Amino acid sequence: MADIEATLLDIIKEHAVGLTAPLTRETPVADLGIDSFSIVEIIYEVEEKLSIEVPFNANENPFGEMTSVGDLVDALKKLAKAE
Amino acid sequence: MSRRVAVTGLGVVSAIGADQNTFWHNLSNGVCGIRHRTITADEDLSFELPIAAVEGIDDRLAGLGRDVARSDRFTKFAVLAADEAVADSGLEFDEALGARTATIIGTGIGGQSSLDEGYFNMLRKGRRPHPLTILRIIPNAPASHLAIRYGLRGPAFAISSACASGAHAIGVCADLIRSGAADAGLAGASEAALTFGGLEAWRAMHILSDDLCRPFSKNRKGLVIGEGAGVLVLEEYDRAVARGATIHAELVGFGMNADGKDMINPAVEGAAGAMQLAIDGLNINRPEAVYINAHGTGTLMNDPTETRAIREVFGAGANRLIVSSTKSMHGHLLGAAGGVETVAAILALEKNIIPPTINLDEFDPDCDLDYAPNEAHARPLEFAISNSFAFGGLNAVLAFRKPA
Numbered sequence: 001m002a003d004i005e006a007t008l009l010d011i012i013k014e015h016a017v018g019l020t021a022p023l024t025r026e027t028p029v030a031d032l033g034i035d036s037f038s039i040v041e042i043i044y045e046v047e048e049k050l051s052i053e054v055p056f057n058a059n060e061n062p063f064g065e066m067t068s069v070g071d072l073v074d075a076l077k078k079l080a081k082a083e
Numbered sequence: 084m085s086r087r088v089a090v091t092g093l094g095v096v097s098a099i100g101a102d103q104n105t106f107w108h109n110l111s112n113g114v115c116g117i118r119h120r121t122i123t124a125d126e127d128l129s130f131e132l133p134i135a136a137v138e139g140i141d142d143r144l145a146g147l148g149r150d151v152a153r154s155d156r157f158t159k160f161a162v163l164a165a166d167e168a169v170a171d172s173g174l175e176f177d178e179a180l181g182a183r184t185a186t187i188i189g190t191g192i193g194g195q196s197s198l199d200e201g202y203f204n205m206l207r208k209g210r211r212p213h214p215l216t217i218l219r220i221i222p223n224a225p226a227s228h229l230a231i232r233y234g235l236r237g238p239a240f241a242i243s244s245a246c247a248s249g250a251h252a253i254g255v256c257a258d259l260i261r262s263g264a265a266d267a268g269l270a271g272a273s274e275a276a277l278t279f280g281g282l283e284a285w286r287a288m289h290i291l292s293d294d295l296c297r298p299f300s301k302n303r304k305g306l307v308i309g310e311g312a313g314v315l316v317l318e319e320y321d322r323a324v325a326r327g328a329t330i331h332a333e334l335v336g337f338g339m340n341a342d343g344k345d346m347i348n349p350a351v352e353g354a355a356g357a358m359q360l361a362i363d364g365l366n367i368n369r370p371e372a373v374y375i376n377a378h379g380t381g382t383l384m385n386d387p388t389e390t391r392a393i394r395e396v397f398g399a400g401a402n403r404l405i406v407s408s409t410k411s412m413h414g415h416l417l418g419a420a421g422g423v424e425t426v427a428a429i430l431a432l433e434k435n436i437i438p439p440t441i442n443l444d445e446f447d448p449d450c451d452l453d454y455a456p457n458e459a460h461a462r463p464l465e466f467a468i469s470n471s472f473a474f475g476g477l478n479a480v481l482a483f484r485k486p487a
Contacts, residue, residue: 017149037153040214048210 004050004080008073011045025070032069046076054079088257088334089323090483092172092316094164094271095426097413098135098309101143102167107430109412110438111459116413117295117307124203124279132286133294134277135309135414151228154219155194160312161225161273162232164422169233172316173328174267176233185265186226186239187256188314189248189272191418192281193241194220199278225273225312237265246378247339248272249421250471250479253315254337260319267322271314271422282308290382296415298379298408299386299454301445306380309414313422315429332429332467332483336361342476348384349472354392357478361468362396365482370400372465374437376428377454378472379408380415387449389470394452405462407455411441421471425481432467432485436460 013023018033034042043056056079066072093103098116100106109116116135123129137160144159145152151162165188169176176184197219201212218224222241230239238259242252249272256270276282285291285308292304323330338360342353367373378389394401409427416423431437436459443456469481 035150037150037215037218041153044214 004077005073007049008046008076009069011042011049012069012072015042023069025068025073027069029066029069029072046080050080052080086261086263087320088260089318089320089328089486090315090331090334090429091174091318091323091328092168093331093426093429094166094168094171094314095311095423096137096160096164097311097416097423098137099413101137101140101163103171103426103430106426107434110409110427111436113439113441113457113459114412115295115441116309122277122279122282124199125207128279132282133292133307134282135307136277137311150231153215154224154228155197156275157190157194157273158219158224158228160275160310161188161271161314162228164271164273164312164314165229165269168269168314168316174316176235180267181234182236183266184235185237185256185259185268185270186230186235187242187252187259187268187270188225188229189242189244189252189418189422190222190225191243191245191248191274192276193222194224195276195278195281199280202280229269235269237268243418244477244479245473245475246415246417246420247471247473247477247479248418249313249423249425250469250481251339251421253317253334253421253425254339254479254481256317257334257337260317266319268317269314270317271312272419273312273422274417274419275310276417277308277310292381295442296381296411297442297444298377298381298411298440299390299447299450300443301447303381303383303386305382307414309416310419311413311416311423312419313424313426315425330486332432333486334481335365335484336363336482338480340478342478344476346475349388350476351388351391351395353476353478354389354470354472355395357480358392358396358468358470361480361482365466365484367466369465370397370403372463373404373468374428374431374464374466375404375406375468375470376424376431377406377408378470379410379440381408381410385472387447389472390450390452401452404452405437405455405460406452407438407440409438411443421469421479424471425469428467428469429483432464432483435463437462
């Protein structure tokens with residue numbers, strides 16, 4: 001499933017307008033500079049690019065605990081049941 | 084002592100200019116922004132139509148920042164116009180002023196491009212709409228984006244009254260300042276509905292011209308739809324004077340009412356009533372110093388109705404007024420019409436030049452005022468009036484006076 005991880009990182013990178021250093025799993029989410037629009041856009045692009053449906057409900061705060069990009073990628077993979 | 088309202092900033096986006104200077108240059112030179120364009124949604128979905136589209140400013144629209152870049156075209160127009168108006172005013176919205184500034188931006192439709200795109204993707208491609216679709220189509224998107232962009236925390240909302248939206252927005256914002264609910268405001272309107280779906284709906288109504296917009300001309304054939312935005316910075320008058328602002332005009336009158344009669348056909352009494360409310364108390368005793376930027380759509384019904392309404396209000400003085408419809412050049416911007424035409428009226432007042440009604444080449448006995456046909460006229464002005472009369476019979480008229 002390395003492809004999926006690479007795709008997810010690519011999608012996140014496009015939205016990481018605040019990031020100057022290279023994007024890795026260790027990059028803190030806080031450094032990405034993503035805003036309230038970005039999460040819904042990222043989910044949408046994951047769905048479009050991977051032809052899957054992400055059962056995401058913003059009200060369930062599925063990203064509440066994440067601190068690093070690795071956490072974000074893992075959360076997306078879990079939502080996408082891609083693992 | 085009652086509070087007064089100054090106009091200290093102007094911003095405009097239209098087919099004949101997306102900044103004040105270009106707009107005025109073209110407006111005063113009778114430049115027509117109407118072109119035949121092919122409107123396409125897909126290979127089997129297209130038609131040709133004269134429209135007044137905003138072209139050649141994609142770079143400026145893309146450069147409005149990340150938030151705005153992801154908004155609908157009508158929001159981008161509003162932001163571009165507002166940025167110009169704010170820069171023109173020289174205002175800086177600090178914490179205190181931001182809390183006392185209103186943001187009232189009208190629109191007739193809202194995010195038509197995003198609606199079209201969403202339905203097209205769903206029904207033609209089997210794809211879901213973009214997740215930001217709702218945030219793009221809501222009519223208050225321009226007001227919200229501007230409130231965020233400038234830190235404005237006073238009253239903010241959209242006004243929708245079809246072709247009177249812009250005039251209503253400016254008038255209501257002025258009333259908020261007069262009443263003390265705000266000390267300043269961004270007010271105007273935006274429209275970007277030149278999409279396949281949007282224009283098909285207009286075509287279905289059978290009131291569009293197949294060539295030009297010819298207001299008050301016997302050979303008029305109907306509307307030509309345009310797009311764009313007009314935004315004003317309004318300020319409590321004494322405050323503007325105290326900070327040494329350049330005052331374009333004083334907003335001295337606002338009249339609004341409803342015909343209460345018909346969804347399509349306009350009524351003389353409604354239009355006249357709104358004009359009368361706008362000029363009540365102004366003591367206009369020199370009608371030759373009054374310019375009326377007419378609603379002047381170039382439809383069979385509007386132009387003689389508006390002419391009769393003007394005659395009813397001004398009586399014998401109507402023959403000394405000068406009237407023009409700048410829609411002949413920038414098209415009918417629907418909800419944004421009142422915004423852009425208010426900018427036109429105020430520039431005319433400042434410069435003492437009346438922009439022409441172009442394409443007026445055949446006299447109609449039912450349209451018998453001085454419409455500044457085909458060439459700009461120079462004349463010392465004291466007042467400018469902007470008329471907006473909407474489908475559904477909703478009327479809004481604004482009156483401005485040259486600052487003392």
